[in-house]
Structure formats: C-alpha cells, structure tokens
Amino acid sequence: MASSKLIPASSSSGDLPPDVLYEILLRVPAKDLCRLRAVCQAWRALTSNPLFAAAHKSCHKALLLALAYNNSNGNGVDIMDLSGNVLKRIPSTEPEITPVDNSGNAVVHTSDTENGTRVLPTHLDLVIFTREFSSVGLRVLNPAAGATLTLPTSLSEQLARRPRMQHFSEVESRAFGRVSSTGEVMSIEPGSITSFNLETEEWTGTLRGPAPVFNSIQESTVLSYAELNLWLSLAELNGCLVTVHNVHSVSMDLLFLTDIENCIWVKKYSMPSHVAEMHVHPFLISDDERILFKHGTRYLKGYDPRNGTYADALEVRDSRSIAIYTGTRYWK
Known part of the structure; x- marks a missing residue:
C-alpha cells in the first residue's frame, strides 16, 4: 500500500523510513496536512503527489x-x-x-x-x-x-x-467555558451570539444574529427566555455557523453566516410546518443534499429540499445522544 517511490531518494526525513513517513502522513487530517507541507521539500512533494492524495482521500471519507x-x-x-x-x-x-x-x-x-x-x-x-x-x-x-x-x-x-x-x-x-476572573456579567441582546476562543480561553465579543431573528423577537414581545431557547439554536452545517430559527408548527429557517467580519447571514433553507417540531435540531447536510435532524427518537429524520420530502433516514438508539466524528478510520 505504502510506496517509498513517492518520496525523493535524495530527501532526508530524519530517522523515519519512507514507508513509515507515508503511513503517518496518510493518517493526518487534511487541515493539518496542509500546514505540514511547509516542513520540507520532501514532505511537500509527497503530499502533493496525486497518488498520495487519492490514498489520503480514501482514508478520510465521509463523516x-x-x-x-x-x-x-x-x-x-x-x-x-x-x-x-x-x-x-x-x-x-x-x-x-x-x-x-x-x-x-x-x-x-x-x-x-x-x-x-x-x-x-x-x-x-x-x-x-x-x-x-x-x-x-x-x-x-x-x-x-x-x-x-x-x-x-x-x-x-x-x-x-x-x-x-x-x-x-x-x-x-x-x-x-470559564467564568471571568472579574465576575463581570455579560449583557447582550436576545438573538445575539457570544463567542469563546477555546485556544486562548477568552471571550471574543458578541456577534449580532440574523436580522429576521431580531425582527421576530421584537414582534413577539410575550416570549420569555425559556421560549426563546426553544425557538433558537446554533448548528454547524457544511463548515458554516448556522442560526436555526424554529417557529414550532410554522416554519424552520436555516441562516448561514457567510461573512463574519460584516456579520452577513444568508437564509439558505426554509422548511415547512411539519418539519418545525419542538426539540428537532439539524446537525448534518449529507452528500445527497438531505438535511439530517436529531429529535430524540430511534430515527434520524431527513429533509430533501429538492422535493420537500421528510422521512426517517437512519435508525439509531437515541438521536439526542449523537455527535459527528471527523477523525481517521484507522483503529488501534
């Protein structure tokens, strides 16, 4: 499977034999692999080789x-x-x-x-x-x-x-999370998002939510914070931060943050009333463009925006207790 022929013979990779280096880099996620290309010319040559790229892709398939x-x-x-x-x-x-x-x-x-x-x-x-x-x-x-x-x-x-x-x-x-050492309470508008940097362990400011969400909150003055918690949630879909605006039995809108600097949100999906159930949360857009939802039953639901169908997509034990795993398929 591994081939030392992909690594230039004149290169030096420390004490690692070429085949061992190949197997190690094959297991590195694509995001980290891009940074490792700058280590040396040999690593750049290996990771840029079409044969290596194809092998890496086969090892890091769908989520x-x-x-x-x-x-x-x-x-x-x-x-x-x-x-x-x-x-x-x-x-x-x-x-x-x-x-x-x-x-x-x-x-x-x-x-x-x-x-x-x-x-x-x-x-x-x-x-x-x-x-x-x-x-x-x-x-x-x-x-x-x-x-x-x-x-x-x-x-x-x-x-x-x-x-x-x-x-x-x-x-x-x-x-x-971490409580501020000053004990200061952060006050923000309903519908806004506070961001926390896990690397620096610092709060990094407030992000204003989508305008339609603010308008809906202002129009619904009777809403309590507990009710807002049921209406609004966040998701990561296709690598974007998404605000989920779920007005139960009415509609569910997915608004994607397309420009964080200018705080631009784009509504890419709007689903009908039979999708907008309580405690229903989108968590993945599959390769066939279906939006998968978890909602606390033995099935994941799938909504196809191309034809409006909404049906059971995959049987699981409890769709509330589920995550997306992005790591390697190599097991020890």
Missing part, C-alpha cells in the same frame, strides 16, 4: 457518527457510518463518579445500565461524553487510539458558591 450505547453488557461509544454500519465499538472504561447531594453525601448508587453514557453534540475528531447521573464529569475519547481522558470536575470559585447541580444537568450548555 461518521459517534453515538452512545447502553445495554445489559455495559455502555460506551459506537462509531457508525451513514449507512448504519458500526465500524468500531469502544466500551466505557472510565472510573465511576458517585453522585452526591448538596451536603456532599453520596446518594444511592445506580447501575451502569441506569447511569448510561451520553454523547455531546460535537463536530470533532474527538468524542465528548458524560454519564446520565454525573453529567458534570466530562470525558474526552480519541476513537482512533481508543483512549479516554477524564476532565477535571472542580468548579471555579464563582460556580462553587452556587447550589450544586446534580443528576440531569443540561450538559450541552455547560460543556466548556
């Missing part, structure tokens, strides 16, 4: 799904393709976190089946998951290596002073 499984034999994460084939099952081996009450006393311990795995809705080459009865404790899974890292469970000083959250926490809204 995969990561979803939780929970049964009498245990729990963990499955990696599945969009045809429903389970490519790898990764049993959960992380240590248990015993739930406690507000006084710090351990509560009744639940079985692994009851305290099941929950996958957070990420779009990464890693999988973030937690447990049903200890959702403050987050784990990071590398499916390619099969290794799990448990993140620290300690809270910041500001959050530690608040009543403790137990059992069923809204983990999607508390997955990452």
Whole structure:
C-alpha cells in the first residue's frame, strides 16, 4: 500500500523510513496536512503527489457518527457510518463518579445500565461524553487510539458558591467555558451570539444574529427566555455557523453566516410546518443534499429540499445522544 517511490531518494526525513513517513502522513487530517507541507521539500512533494492524495482521500471519507450505547453488557461509544454500519465499538472504561447531594453525601448508587453514557453534540475528531447521573464529569475519547481522558470536575470559585447541580444537568450548555476572573456579567441582546476562543480561553465579543431573528423577537414581545431557547439554536452545517430559527408548527429557517467580519447571514433553507417540531435540531447536510435532524427518537429524520420530502433516514438508539466524528478510520 505504502510506496517509498513517492518520496525523493535524495530527501532526508530524519530517522523515519519512507514507508513509515507515508503511513503517518496518510493518517493526518487534511487541515493539518496542509500546514505540514511547509516542513520540507520532501514532505511537500509527497503530499502533493496525486497518488498520495487519492490514498489520503480514501482514508478520510465521509463523516461518521459517534453515538452512545447502553445495554445489559455495559455502555460506551459506537462509531457508525451513514449507512448504519458500526465500524468500531469502544466500551466505557472510565472510573465511576458517585453522585452526591448538596451536603456532599453520596446518594444511592445506580447501575451502569441506569447511569448510561451520553454523547455531546460535537463536530470533532474527538468524542465528548458524560454519564446520565454525573453529567458534570466530562470525558474526552480519541476513537482512533481508543483512549479516554477524564476532565477535571472542580468548579471555579464563582460556580462553587452556587447550589450544586446534580443528576440531569443540561450538559450541552455547560460543556466548556470559564467564568471571568472579574465576575463581570455579560449583557447582550436576545438573538445575539457570544463567542469563546477555546485556544486562548477568552471571550471574543458578541456577534449580532440574523436580522429576521431580531425582527421576530421584537414582534413577539410575550416570549420569555425559556421560549426563546426553544425557538433558537446554533448548528454547524457544511463548515458554516448556522442560526436555526424554529417557529414550532410554522416554519424552520436555516441562516448561514457567510461573512463574519460584516456579520452577513444568508437564509439558505426554509422548511415547512411539519418539519418545525419542538426539540428537532439539524446537525448534518449529507452528500445527497438531505438535511439530517436529531429529535430524540430511534430515527434520524431527513429533509430533501429538492422535493420537500421528510422521512426517517437512519435508525439509531437515541438521536439526542449523537455527535459527528471527523477523525481517521484507522483503529488501534
């Protein structure tokens, strides 16, 4: 499979034999591979070779799904393709976190089946998951290596002073972040978006949401924040930040951020009332242009904007506990 003929014989790649270097670079995601081309002329020549490009593309095919499984034999994460084939099952081996009450006393311990795995809705080459009865404790899974890292469970000083959250926490809204050391409260308009840089761990300002969303909020003065939380959500579709404006039983609009500097949003899809159900969230546009939705049942729904059809697309165990996996298919 690998071929040292793709690497110039006069080149030097340190102590790595050509075939080993080929196999390593073959596993690197395309985004990182572009940066590695600048390492040396030999790496640029290899990664620019059409034969290598074809081999790399075959190893990094369509997006995969990561979803939780929970049964009498245990729990963990499955990696599945969009045809429903389970490519790898990764049993959960992380240590248990015993739930406690507000006084710090351990509560009744639940079985692994009851305290099941929950996958957070990420779009990464890693999988973030937690447990049903200890959702403050987050784990990071590398499916390619099969290794799990448990993140620290300690809270910041500001959050530690608040009543403790137990059992069923809204983990999607508390997955990452850091409370400002100044304790300053950020105030923004409803419908706006606050952005957080995970690399610098800093808040980077407020992004004004789409004009149609602001107009709708202003016209609906009776809406509470709880109702707005059901109407509005964010998604990543085709590499773009998308505001999902779901007016239940009326319509669902997907507005794509096409220019972040000038804050330009473009409405690319508007779906009819039978799609605009409560707790229905778009999370992927497939190669055949269907928009896939998760909505808490055993099926992912698919909407085809070309003919307006809306039907079951793929059977899963629980479409709420699902993520998109963008990593390699090489397994250890």
